[in-house]
Amino acid sequence: MEDLAKNLMEELECETVFTIPVFGGIDISESVVVTWIIMAVLILAAILLTRNMKIDHISRRQAVAELIVTKLTGMVEGMIGPEGKTYVPYLTTVLLYIGVSNIIGLFGFKSPTKDLTVTIALAVMSIVLVEAAGIYHLGVKKWLHKFVEPVAIVTPINILEVFTRPLSLCMRLFGNVLGAFVIMELIKMVVPFGVPAVFSMYFDIFDGLLQAYVFVFLTSLYINEAIE
Amino acid sequence: MLNVSFWNLAIVIVNLLVLYIAMRIFLFKPVQKIIAERQEEADRQFEEAAESKSQAENMKAQYEQSLADAENEKKQVLKEARKSADVEYQRILKDAENAARQVKQDAVAEAENQKAQIIKKAEKEIADMVVDAAVKVVGEKSGAETDSALYSKFLDKAGDES
Numbered sequence: 001m002e003d004l005a006k007n008l009m010e011e012l013e014c015e016t017v018f019t020i021p022v023f024g025g026i027d028i029s030e031s032v033v034v035t036w037i038i039m040a041v042l043i044l045a046a047i048l049l050t051r052n053m054k055i056d057h058i059s060r061r062q063a064v065a066e067l068i069v070t071k072l073t074g075m076v077e078g079m080i081g082p083e084g085k086t087y088v089p090y091l092t093t094v095l096l097y098i099g100v101s102n103i104i105g106l107f108g109f110k111s112p113t114k115d116l117t118v119t120i121a122l123a124v125m126s127i128v129l130v131e132a133a134g135i136y137h138l139g140v141k142k143w144l145h146k147f148v149e150p151v152a153i154v155t156p157i158n159i160l161e162v163f164t165r166p167l168s169l170c171m172r173l174f175g176n177v178l179g180a181f182v183i184m185e186l187i188k189m190v191v192p193f194g195v196p197a198v199f200s201m202y203f204d205i206f207d208g209l210l211q212a213y214v215f216v217f218l219t220s221l222y223i224n225e226a227i228e
Numbered sequence: 229m230l231n232v233s234f235w236n237l238a239i240v241i242v243n244l245l246v247l248y249i250a251m252r253i254f255l256f257k258p259v260q261k262i263i264a265e266r267q268e269e270a271d272r273q274f275e276e277a278a279e280s281k282s283q284a285e286n287m288k289a290q291y292e293q294s295l296a297d298a299e300n301e302k303k304q305v306l307k308e309a310r311k312s313a314d315v316e317y318q319r320i321l322k323d324a325e326n327a328a329r330q331v332k333q334d335a336v337a338e339a340e341n342q343k344a345q346i347i348k349k350a351e352k353e354i355a356d357m358v359v360d361a362a363v364k365v366v367g368e369k370s371g372a373e374t375d376s377a378l379y380s381k382f383l384d385k386a387g388d389e390s
Contacts, residue, residue, distance in 0.1 A: 026235045035240060039247045046255035053262045055269050062262075069259040093251045097244065112240075117232050121240035 008185055031115035038100050038112070072096070080220035087133065087223055094122065095216045102177060102208025106200070113177045113211075116170070123170035126219040127162065134226035146226075169218060176211045180204065357385050 016027040049065035058066070069092075076091045101113045112118040134143045147158045180203035188196045365378035 026239075027233060028239070029233070029236050032236055032239050032243065035243050039243060039250070042247065043250045043254055046251060050255060050258040053258060055262065055266045065255070066259055066263065069255060070263070073256070089252050089256045090248050092256070093248045094244070096251070097247060115236075117236045118240050120232060121237050121244065124237075125241060125244060 004185075004189055008182065029115065029117065030110050031112040031118050034104065034109045035097075035101075035112045035118065037109065038097060038104060042096060042100065076216060076220065079217050080224055083137075083227055084133070084220065084223050087129065087220070090129065091216050091220055094126075094219070095212050098122070098173070098212035098215055099209050102211060103205055105181070106204055111177055111181070111208075113173055114181060116174050119170040119174040122173070122215065123166035126169055126215075126222070127166040130165070130219065130222040130226050131162065133223050137227040143226075165218075165222060169215060173211055173215055176207060180207050354386070358382060361385055 015030050018028055020026040020028060046065075049061055049068075051061075053062045053065070072092045072095060073088050076088050076095065077085065080087060080091065098113060101111050101118070105111045105114075131143075134146065138146070148155050149158075184196065184200060184203050187199050361382045362378060365381055
């Protein structure tokens with residue numbers, strides 16, 4: 001049992017892969033390296049899929065690229081509505097990144113979303129995007145006025161929401177991925193053969209993609225609320 | 229897991245921004261561009277189809293117009309032909325009438341002429357007969373007897389003659 005706890009902690013610990021010798025040494029953690037790998041994979045896939053596209057007689061490759069882009073952007077557009085069209089590419093990118101991050105554990109990498117740093121970064125970007133969208137669409141005056149709506153007494157709660165929203169986003173994602181990972185490890189300890197594969201379908205693939213969807217869905221909901 | 233370093237946070241944010249820009253450039257832009265181009269192409273083809281359809285309709289209308297024109301022209305020509313034929317007919321009829329009248333007049337004149345000649349001839353023969361008779365009577369008798377004989381002889385001769 002102590003072995004298990006030790007193993008788990010080791011798995012969960014985000015090791016420093018290397019240190020960049022500037023500013024007194026920047027420790028590059030494993031999650032950042034895996035993020036780079038994911039970025040490389042996504043960008044390479046995008047370049048390969050969208051190479052010499054044609055208007056008619058399209059290749060299967062192009063059909064796949066078009067299907068992915070239209071389905072994903074269509075899904076995000078459905079969440080955010082026609083006013084938030086500008087934010088669709090960013091949200092789709094986040095959807096792809098979180099989705100790939102959550103299932104990359106299956107390929108032997110440590111999921112970046114298992115590192116709190118990454119989920120905090122995602123949540124910070126989301127809240128910055130939400131507030132920036134509010135200021136851009138409404139102007140500073142109306143954006144500030146939103147804090148005293150619908151009645152002045154809820155202003156503290158509205159201000160608090162600026163912090164609780166990203167916190168909940170970040171912790172939900174982190175907690176789900178972490179929880180799924182711990183449960184999977186426990187199952188592997190109990191039944192090392194066959195059964196984990198079945199549970200992995202749910203915890204790694206379904207829950208991973210679902211969390212990506214939830215993260216993007218909530219962010220688009222906040223943006224939608226902010227730009228009304 | 230729980231140790232959050234500022235630098236890693238900053239690096240992840242930069243990573244995400246880079247990924248976002250890269251995805252925009254390499255995935256969303258080209259695909260959306262190609263879809264927009266295809267839409268344009270489709271719109272253009274629809275437009276062309278509509279244009280050629282309206283052209284065909286125009287041509288059809290022109291054909292119908294020219295057909296109607298031809299029909300009208302045919303009617304016009306027929307009408308004129310009928311009219312000129314009528315005029316010709318009237319002229320021929322008139323000519324024929326004139327010719328017939330001429331022939332009739334000529335015939336009448338000829339007949340009159342012949343009649344006059346016959347009468348002249350008859351008169352001449354009568355005069356001859358009278359002279360003949362007179363010579364005969366004068367040669368046979370004289371006086372009243374002669375006159376009456378002359379007269380009856382003339383009558384006889386005239387009766388024979390006529």
